[in-house]
Structure formats: structure tokens, C-alpha cells
């Protein structure tokens with residue numbers, strides 16, 4: 165049996181990625197067959213990027229390359245995060261288009277492909293992750309690789325019209341078809357991609373979900389990513405979780421907590437969420453002093469201008485809402501622009517009466533699943549979830565909302581706060597069952613089984 169070879173921008177070898185669910189799943193899969201993990205070292209050098217290879221104690225090999233400043237700027241900051249990310253999240257208004265950035269994007273894909281292929285063996289299976297590497301299979305094929313190669317997109321796939329806003333859409337989609345299997349988070353992402361294939365690339369759909377594009381067969385599928393449900397449940401009962409809950413408890417007194425935890429990203433709908441919180445306090449003077457919202461917004465991509473503007477906008481909004489509704493002994497909306505450990509987050513989720521997960525677009529959203537697993541079975545909180553998160557296709561028993569609809573979101577917060585225990589339990593048990601059943605190991609096996617299967 166061949167090994168598994170994973171390619172992703174960040175790998176478990178770099179501390180920043182270590183806590184994530186993806187790192188855990190890929191790591192477990194690689195350990196099982198003594199695999200290889202290729203990606204970026206996290207280092208930026210002024211010229212001639214080096215690469216290194218080393219083996220971990222678990223027998224997993226890492227193959228990591230540095231990036232030059234120009235590559236980091238063109239490949240990562242500009243094409244990946246200022247062109248693809250906004251378009252795939254339906255924000256064509258925020259996208260920048262720049263041929264030079266695209267050239268760097270291709271060059272980095274090609275360089276990593278050429279480096280990886282030197283280490284590939286005949287029966288290996290390659291699993292590529294996310295929008296940074298849409299052309300990876302194409303680059304590998306051109307370097308002579310014929311083996312099984314799959315791709316998983318962690319972010320949404322936009323509607324065909326939105327995708328066509330990318331000047332390079334047709335080239336990118338054809339390159340993507342060099343994979344054997346393309347996996348999406350949700351049915352809606354898959355449908356968007358299939359429509360694009362048929363309408364724009366004239367794909368033969370008679371054997372769907374296998375499509376023939378320019379004589380090549382490619383399979384598409386839906387693989388909603390999960391979390392390590394058991395580990396998160398445990399994290400919520402850890403000493404660090406208890407300490408975090410006790411600390412925030414001293415601030416809260418007997419007030420109810422509403423929690424949000426997101427990377428500070430415009431896709432997460434934070435300004436809209438804050439506006440809805442303002443509307444909620446406006447509509448419910450009787451709840452002033454009785455409820456407090458805490459939003460943890462972990463700074464992200466701070467070198468990209470749109471993210472700096474978002475930070476500025478959030479600072480202003482929070483100031484206004486607390487100025488309007490706060491009192492001598494009460495802060496309605498607390499906003500913490502910093503990160504906490506996974507255990508601490510789990511502790512905060514556990515004591516929060518309501519979890520607010522209201523992205524404008526999200527591939528899946530793991531916070532929604534983490535909030536569910538952290539709850540106390542005897543007294544569970546209520547999840548409010550955006551209909552535009554991939555997770556909404558699975559978590560039907562959440563209170564599903566349109567994050568743009570401020571007044572309904574405000575009203576949903578009130579409904580969540582006053583929901584009777586019996587209904588909270590019923591909804592939560594259904595949610596917990598889904599999150600447990602479709603956990604990270606389920607996701608990994610589902611994808612890898614399809615990748616292994618003949619097409």
C-alpha cells in the first residue's frame with residue numbers, strides 16, 4: 165500500500181497551525197501509513213528559498229519550503245488572500261486583480277510540486293488542501309506525476325457568475341480538473357462547481373458525480389469537515405476550561421453570557437452581528453444589565469488592508485454600542501482582539517447561554533461544532549447559526565438565521581435566551597449526535613475512501 169502525501173500551506177510542523185482540526189486529521193492519517201507532509205516552512209527569506217526535510221517521532225516526514233518576500237506577497241497576501249478568498253466568499257467588491265500576483269501564485273505551486281515529486285513513490289496518494297493550491301495537480305502532472313491525487317476545498321465554492329469574475333477562472337478550473345477527486349464542504353458548493361463545469365467547460369455530466377472534461381475524468385463529492393468531538397468534549401471539562409469559566413464568571417456575576425469566537429475576517433459577519441446586538445439591547449431595555457455579549461476576535465492577516473479596515477470598523481462599533489447602552493456596572497458588548505487556548509475557549513463555550521455563529525459566508529465553521537460539544541448535557545446553551553455557513557446543512561436544530569437581517573437576529577437572541585430547558589436539551593442532543601457522528605475521523609475516511617476508489 166502506498167503512503168499518504170498531504171500538501172497544505174501550513175503544516176502541523178508550524179506551531180500556528182497545530183491547534184486546528186485539520187492538522188489533527190491529516191496528522192492521524194499520515195501516521196497510519198508513515199506519510200509525508202509538504203508545505204510552507206513559515207519562513208520568509210530575501211532570496212533563494214531553501215527547503216528542509218525531517219522526520220517526526222511518529223514516522224511522519226515533513227518537506228517544507230521557505231518563500232521569498234515577493235512570493236509571500238504575490239502568492240499568499242495578494243492572489244490567495246486578496247483575490248481568491250474574497251471572490252470565493254462572494255466579496256468581489258473587495259477583490260484585487262493583478263497579473264503579477266497570479267504569476268507568483270503559479271510559480272509557488274510549481275516550485276512546491278517539483279520539490280514534492282522528487283519524494284513521491286509509485287503508489288502514493290496525494291491529498292492537497294485549500295485555495296492556495298488549486299493548480300497543484302496540474303503542476304504535478306506536468307512534472308510527470310500520474311498517481312491518485314485529491315483536493316479538498318475548505319472554503320465555499322461561489323456561484324458560476326461570481327467565479328467568472330476571476331480573470332483566470334477558466335484556466336484555474338481546467339487545472340483543478342487534473343485532480344482525480346475534488347471535495348467540497350457542502351452541497352451548495354458542489355452544485356455551484358458542477359454548474360460551472362457544465363456551463364463554462366462543456367463537461368459531460370452523464371456519469372455525475374464523475375465528469376469528463378477535455379477527455380479527463382474527475383469525480384466531485386461533498387465531505388463536510390468535522391472536529392475531534394471527543395477531544396473537544398474533554399477540553400470543556402479540563403482545568404484550564406474551568407479556570408477560564410471562573411475568570412469570566414467573576415466579571416459576569418449572575419448575568420447570562422452570549423459568546424462569539426471568530427478569526428477577525430470580513431467573512432464572519434462581525435459588524436452585522438454587533439449591529440444586531442445593538443438592536444437587541446435597543447428592543448429590550450428590561451434585559452439591560454442582565455446579559456453580556458463577549459466576542460473574541462483573533463487578529464488575522466493583519467498585513468492585508470481590508471483586515472485593517474475591519475479592525476477599525478469593529479473598534480468604532482463596539483465603542484458606540486457600549487456608549488449607547490452601557491452603564492456604571494455593566495458592559496453590554498465586550499470585544500477581545502486576542503487569542504486564547506483551545507481549553508480556555510471550550511470553558512467559555514460551556515458556560516455561554518448562547519453561541520453566536522453568524523458568518524456571511526463560511527465553508528463549514530468549526531466554532532459551531534465546538535460550541536455544541538462543549539455544552540453541559542444537563543443545561544445546554546443554544547446555538548444561533550447563519551444559513552450561509554456550510555455547517556447549516558448539517559446542524560438543523562440550531563436556530564438558523566440570515567446574518568444580514570438585523571432585527572430577526574436580535575429577536576432570535578431573545579428567543580435563545582428564554583428557551584425552556586426541555587427544548588434546549590432536545591435541540592442540543594440532536595446537534596451533538598450529528599457532530600459526534602460526522603467527526604474529523606469520519607470526514608478523513610470518507611474522503612480517502614473515495615480517493616482510493618477507481619473512477
Ligand code: GDG
Nearest residue numbers: 183318389427462502503504505506526527528529530531
Ligand atoms: C477555514 C474555513 C472551515 C479561533 N480563535 C482561536 C482559535 N480558533 C479556532 C476555532 C476553530 C478554528 O480556529 C476556526 O475554524 P473555523 O472553521 O471557524 O474558521 P476558519 O479559520 O475560517 O477556517 C472554515 C475551516 O477552514 C475548516 O475546513 O470550517 O469555513 O474558513 O477551531 O476554535 N483557537 C485557539 N485560540 C483562538 O483564539 N486556540
